[in-house]
Amino acid sequence: MSVVRQHSGGPLATEHPTRSLRWKFDLPRKLGSLEQWKVHCTSHFGHFYSLSSFSWVRDPSSRSMESQDPAFRGRTKLFLQEFRNGNASLRLKGATTSDMGNYTCFVIQEDGKGYIENLVELKLYDKPMVTGSDDNAALNRQRAICASGFISGVLVVLIGVGVGFSKMQKKIQSSDETMALLRSTVEDAIQAYQKYILQNQSEFLDKMSHGKSKAYSLLDRTINITFPKKQITALDDIMGAVASDFVSEVKAVQLLSLPQKADYPSKRVLLIGDKGVGKSWTVASIQQAWAESQPCQPRCIIVFRFCDLNEVEGKTTLRKLLKKQCESLSSVLTELLCNPQDVLIILDGLDEFNHRLQNNPPGGYFNIDTEAEVNVLVYSLIARDLLSTAQVLVTSRWNIEQLEFHKKYFDCILVMRGFTNDQLRRYCEVFYQKNQRAAGMYEYMTKHETINCLVSNPLNSYILCSILDICNCSQALMADVPVTHCEVLLQFLYSLVHCRTYKQSVVTIDNSETKQEGKLLQDTILKLGELSFNNLLSGKLEMKIDDLHNYGIDPDVLSKYFSNLILEKKYKGQSIFEFCHVVLKEYFAALYCATSLKDDAEELVKSLDLWCFGRMPQNQKSQYYLRSFKPEHTEAVYNFTRLLMGSLKARTDTKLWNRSASLTQPTARALVTWFKNCLEQGCKKSKLLNLMHCLFELHDSTVTTEVSPHFKHVDFFNISLGPLDLAALRYCLCHSAVVELDLRLCTIGDDGIKQLKDVLLKCKTVFVSSNKLTEKSAEILSDLLQDPKCRIETLSCGTNCFGARGAQFFWKALTKNRSLKSLRLYDNKITDEGIKNMVDCLSYNTTLEKLYLCANEFGDDGLKNIEQFKELKHGLKIVSKITEDEDLLLRIETQINELFSQSQEYNQEWLQTIMESILKDLGDESEITDQMMKTRVGNIKESIKQLLLKTKVVAVGSKSTFTTF
8 A cells, every 4th residue: 555645835935845954952842633742943044933833634624733633542653853954753553544644744833933734645555656667666665754564454544744934945855864754654564464374374383293394394304505506527537526515514503504605605505405495484484583573583584386387377577476476565665675685585496487487688677666577586586686696595306407407596595305314313203202102213213224215205204204103003014015106105095094092002994894985085185186186287276265176176175184185274264275395286286197097008108108208199188297397497397206116006895095006017018118217318417317216106016127237338337325315226227236336516415426336336337526525435345346246447536535544445445446446536635644555465466457647645755656556567557647647638738718707607716625635746847857747737727826816806796694583
């Protein structure tokens, strides 16, 4: 709403009522129908005026001037600090249409010789009176002193008036004076917005967490902090970038403090992780903690969900989006975003966005009132074309193409990891409120290796805890151990439908007595799945009552049987249903499609071709599964296709869906052929990872045995892999002899090496550089190399943290290994201590041909020992300096030249460290006797020094960081 005012004056009324005077005032006293002050007035020109009285009156003809109207009691406020500026604006809270009308301001000299009378007409409208961009907000507000804000049902109005005498018309009121009045209104609006969040979101979070939202928000989570950079593929060895700059364990509400730990500008931050790892929960916890904080920092947090942005049609403006998302702030957006550096905008769930991010037209100027498609507005926010000084946090599932194209815009990347065992133990204690069932549940989850991988994902932890809570830790149910994500969800569905807890004992519903109920639930699940599938394609997350009725779904059935899965919330008096997590929506959609497609192999394969690879089939029998899908949506439905595969073996029976059923022969043969064709045609990175997850979720031994040998070249370079990804990788390669496995920069850590040891044993070439591996991994790899079945010929583990002890594990392995030809241990913090027994151990080896040890921490004695060994072991080339290997030196030369145009895409601290490491290894070129090599090294060193100077200049820029509270 907005306000319009009109002025008229009495005998001494000014032509421009906003002209100001300098006022000195005494304590206020009640005089008029609202409030009245006695003030002492002194002009800018030294003119002295006698004591005056000041009054605001609604209707002088009918109201007493000696008492306040009860209708206005407690609703009015004047700004004493502004009187000296000649500003006599009145703030009126709780304004309604009954308050519309004329308000008169009187300033009367005590001697009765002069007075000022200003008439203000208050009108309320649905649209803001003030328009303009975020860049000229102050100017617009200066022109319109009267302002209003609709705050959680309370309209706050500033009825503005400037008072002055006719002799005092020299100074125009400044923007600072105007903004001082408006600042209070903005803060009121923010407080009302916080109140709205606490009233609505708190209830929703408590429903999702069964009243434990506070406790869950205080659980520690592991976060890898890294920075956007274009990873270097040409420098396979020396230039392998570190996977992350540091790792931290923080509570959800402390997440925003992490970017401050690095001396690096962080206005655009990306939070990534697996689906179900807790990104959206973290966002909700951050906003909840902000709403509870006083004073609050940042000043304001606004959250958009991409699933809601999917519903925006046509062109819109950021102002319109903000008004819809936070109605309480609608009338103060201009002031709030005039200087938005202390405003945080969170965009949650980029992987659920149905549109490709699109940059604005060249030369286009963006402000909050610029009309554009929603994907253009989102891009502009991320790329700093819009609200460049605001803080923006984007969340997404990792390994999606949208991130690869736009990662360069982010100053800081936070990678949220799954639960560690200690975090899982704490989660069980919170879920079961520290009773003995928590210890039993933790033991059950950790003693089974397959479950331990699954429960590293917090969503699976919640589901498994819920299953055993519903069924009161039924021993029969606990004995049926799920091994895939889909099996966990199927078991959850079974427990919700069939188990009831009665007086601390589990009761299993007898389907023979409840056939009608069972049929109702089965029909409801399929109808809910059909609705979920259509919502999946449209990007909708919410289900309205009309949606449920259109699909024949009874809302009461959802409330009775599925309250742990689907939550009901109220919006403007209307009931809206929403899945606790988007994965649950995907699961219902997958179960519905699997039920419809599992016996039609031809149609199933055509649908998989479209959903996994965007291949439009020809002459398909049914248009239903394909009609709403676009090829560019494949990444958005990756998880759906995995759950679809897992649901193909689920057969309806007396238990609704039996997860132990087998595939039909035609379906199994069709899937074997489909997987083989996909691998022969070539799958790259994210598509290959999704294909592996599909095979893992299907978990059919016949299909896996035939498909696994066709995995020959597996390249996941710079693809972050979590425990579930590694579980899928291990399962898919169980019958494969991989020619080359590239896991560089995959953040697998020591646990990942342990998880994959059986796979690594059968590979011919293995790359695990830049994975933060320690001596623990070195010991595991040493054991593998000593295994008689080991096939590894090339092992690259540079840029890790093996140290001296880790190096000794490798020398021990090489006494027995008979397969390894090339070993790369560059940049591993190996000291002279690490090569003490190298000579003796390598004397027993007859197969190793090349050993890379450059960029380590050897002293003169260590280098001398290496040189002596080179003379004794003529069949082995040991590279202890970069200049000793022509191919390596050439790669470094080429890459450094390219870095001059790309350096800003790298983490400057990392770039400086790795360049200095190369400089140290190159040494003093004056000692090189070969003139050509001397010149090359000198040129490389000079280029590196120039590059370092350039990066230091870049790093000196803005130091703005994310604000915490």
